[in-house]
Amino acid sequence: MKSILAVLFLSVSTFSLPLQALACSCTEPASIEQAFNEASLVFLGRVKKIRENPLRKGQREVTFAITTLFKDDTETEQKLEQVLIYTPMDEAMCGVNFAIEFDYLVFANGTPAHYKTNLCMNNKAIDIATDDVKELEKLTNASQAESAQLPMPQSKNRSLGN
Numbered sequence: 001m002k003s004i005l006a007v008l009f010l011s012v013s014t015f016s017l018p019l020q021a022l023a024c025s026c027t028e029p030a031s032i033e034q035a036f037n038e039a040s041l042v043f044l045g046r047v048k049k050i051r052e053n054p055l056r057k058g059q060r061e062v063t064f065a066i067t068t069l070f071k072d073d074t075e076t077e078q079k080l081e082q083v084l085i086y087t088p089m090d091e092a093m094c095g096v097n098f099a100i101e102f103d104y105l106v107f108a109n110g111t112p113a114h115y116k117t118n119l120c121m122n123n124k125a126i127d128i129a130t131d132d133v134k135e136l137e138k139l140t141n142a143s144q145a146e147s148a149q150l151p152m153p154q155s156k157n158r159s160l161g162n
Contacts, residue, residue, distance in 0.1 A: 024094035026120035032135045035122040039107040041083065041115055042071040042136065044126065047098045053086065060089045062098050064106065070136045074112055083108075086116045094118035105129040105136075 036042055045064035053059040062085045072080055085108050088095030096119055098104060103126040108115040117123055124132060 024092055024119055026094070030122060032122065032132050033139060035107050036071060036136060036139055039071060039109055039121065040073040040111075041108040042069075042106070043080075043083070044068040044070075044103065044105055044129075044133065045083070046103050047100050048082070050098060050100055052089065056086070058089050058093065059086050060095060060098075061086060062096075064104075067103070070140050076112070083112075083115060086110075086114060087118060091119065094120055096123050105132055 030038065043064070043066045045066045047062055048065050049061075049063040051061050053061045064083050064085060066081055066083060069080055074080075085106065087098070091097060096117055105122075105124045105126060106117060107121040107123060108117040109121075110116050122132070126133075
C-alpha cells in the first residue's frame with residue numbers, strides 16, 4: 001500500500017512540475033541602456049499583422065512597420081522598413097500581447113530570419129515609452145539615427161499586459 005501511495009505521489013508531483021515552470025518570471029527590469037546593449041534590434045514600430053506561426057506551435061508572428069530604428073546588428077546595407085518578430089502566444093510563457101495598428105518600442109534578439117522578443121525585454125506601448133525613447137536617442141544620437149521619416153507614432157492607449 002505504501003509503495004502505491006509513493007508511486008501516486010511521485011506521479012502527481014512529476015506532472016505538476018511542468019505547470020509551475022510555465023509561468024513567466026522576469027527578473028528586475030533592465031535599464032534601457034542594458035536592454036539596448038543586449039538586444040540585436042531596437043525600434044519604434046506599428047503592428048501591421050499578427051498571426052500564429054504555422055511552423056512553430058505556440059509562437060505568434062508579429063509584422064511591424066518600423067518608424068524609427070535605433071539599433072540593427074545585422075551586417076546588411078539594406079534599410080529595414082518592416083520586420084517580423086516572434087513571441088510566445090501565451091503571456092504565461094512571456095509572450096507579448098501586441099495589438100494591430102498600435103505603436104510600440106520593441107527590443108528583440110536573433111537574426112533577420114528569426115527575431116524574437118518577450119515580456120522581459122522592456123517592450124512598451126509608445127505612450128508609456130517617452131522617457132525610454134529619450135534615453136535611446138541619447139544613446140544612439142538619434143538625430144543621426146536611421147528613420148523612415150515618419151512622425152513619432154501616437155498611441156491608442158494600449159498596454160502590453162492585456
